[in-house]
Amino acid sequence: MTVHEDVGAFSPDSEWPQDATEWLMLLREEPDDAEIRARFEVWRSASPDHPRDWEEITHTMGVLRRVTPVVEVPVGRQVRRRSVIQRIGLGRGRVGLAAFSLAASVVLLAFLGPDIALRLRADSVTGRQEVRTIVLVDGSQIVLAPQSAIASRFENGRREVRLLKGEALFTVRHDAAHPFTVFARGLTVTDVGTVFDVDAQDAGRVTVAVREGQVSLGGIVSEHSPILLGAGEELSARDGTTETRTVASTEVGTWAQGKLVVHDWSVSAVVARLSPYAPGPIMVYGKTLAAECVTGIYTLTDPQGALRTLADGQNARVVHATPWLTILHR
Structure with a gap:
């Protein structure tokens, strides 16, 4: 029996992750879980875009891991798996304790301030x-x-x-x-x-x-x-x-009055300007999304609201990995 037959096909209502960012978080929590690994392989082979998406997000996180050590949070195996799958399945914008190990490499950068x-x-x-x-x-x-x-x-x-x-x-x-x-x-x-x-x-x-x-x-x-x-x-x-x-x-x-006015800026440029106004770094996942141009007015005093407005206009999603790390992706 092939892996595809064993785990079944994905559907839009599946409780399993639907994109590379969420798979990364789940696999970091349960690297030795055979069922999770099998489901991941099905997802990766389901579309020509998935291997490319996976390579991009793992490369990005690899760079961050080299900046500062990753801090692992010890949690019981069954509790971890149930928590992560439930959070991914019930709310696409939320993640579980896996986010701590994912984001630990950038937390220090967010709070240490200028050198x-x-x-x-x-x-x-x-x-x-x-x-x-x-x-x-x-x-x-x-x-x-x-x-x-x-x-x-x-x-x-x-x-x-x-x-x-x-x-x-x-x-x-x-x-x-x-x-x-x-x-x-x-x-x-x-x-x-x-x-x-x-x-x-x-x-x-x-x-x-x-x-x-x-x-x-x-x-x-x-x-x-x-x-x-x-x-x-x-x-x-x-x-x-x-x-x-x-x-x-x-x-x-206008930023001094709390407004960011942009004309034909790339999404990555807008996110770069919003990021200092947020509690922690904001990342754009996906080269196509990052390069898309937008025009609009964004409220700097509500950076998360501004990010949601940006995401809605680009058919993207906002994932709050932790209070200190936010990811914009499709």
């Missing part, structure tokens, strides 16, 4: 889910996004801020005799009396967008003749290349 070296360099650092408003000695104001850091220097007529990490919205009190300058990844932003946003969240890229007034850009984008950006203009610099485009000035820095 010690960054803290030593910074004057102000924000953690996960933290938005902080800083009033400088000259009356200028900085709103720091979650997981961001700045260092400032106000002496001998200098007004300088270094964005060491993350994103910040600047409202500057203009003083022609003492320019206000922001440094971020080799880019120099000098205020000409304005409200502007500097974003260095994406690796290797820095973006400046102006809500009010005007800024002068130098450094990596222009060593000789500064580039002027006015209200409703945005410049992105990456790998020695720059891109300038027109944006709605009213949408610049």
Whole structure:
């Protein structure tokens, strides 16, 4: 008798897992259970997509396991199996104790915050889910996004801020005799009396967008003749290349008011921006889903609600592996 005949075919109402993410959690709980393994093999051979999905999720988890050790939670075998199967079968968005071993490799990353070296360099650092408003000695104001850091220097007529990490919205009190300058990844932003946003969240890229007034850009984008950006203009610099485009000035820095406004962003880009506002990391499982483009307004003060809105629009699901790890997948 073949394995297929022994365990039977899957149906949409089966209590057994229906995708790679859930199978990973169940198999981690019961690696030696012959029936579970047989059911898994049936699922994997049921569609050409399943082997590819399985390879992708196991590769992702393998990378996470190399970041920090996995902590195993000892639980009785029968209790574990019953709990995991019931939770997967009764509610597709829930998992059992298997999630602890799955997510342990990222829990430390979620709560340790910026590394010690960054803290030593910074004057102000924000953690996960933290938005902080800083009033400088000259009356200028900085709103720091979650997981961001700045260092400032106000002496001998200098007004300088270094964005060491993350994103910040600047409202500057203009003083022609003492320019206000922001440094971020080799880019120099000098205020000409304005409200502007500097974003260095994406690796290797820095973006400046102006809500009010005007800024002068130098450094990596222009060593000789500064580039002027006015209200409703945005410049992105990456790998020695720059891109300038027109944006709605009213949408610049809306994250500081708890709103994320996106136009033709990839799902992975939206999730990357939502993640710092959530209790722990959010992962996108599936290259096709990650690359799909969306347009919309998402509420940062309710990141889980925003994620559900994103998932609904893409026919995807949200799995809360633990309070500290969320997975978006189909």
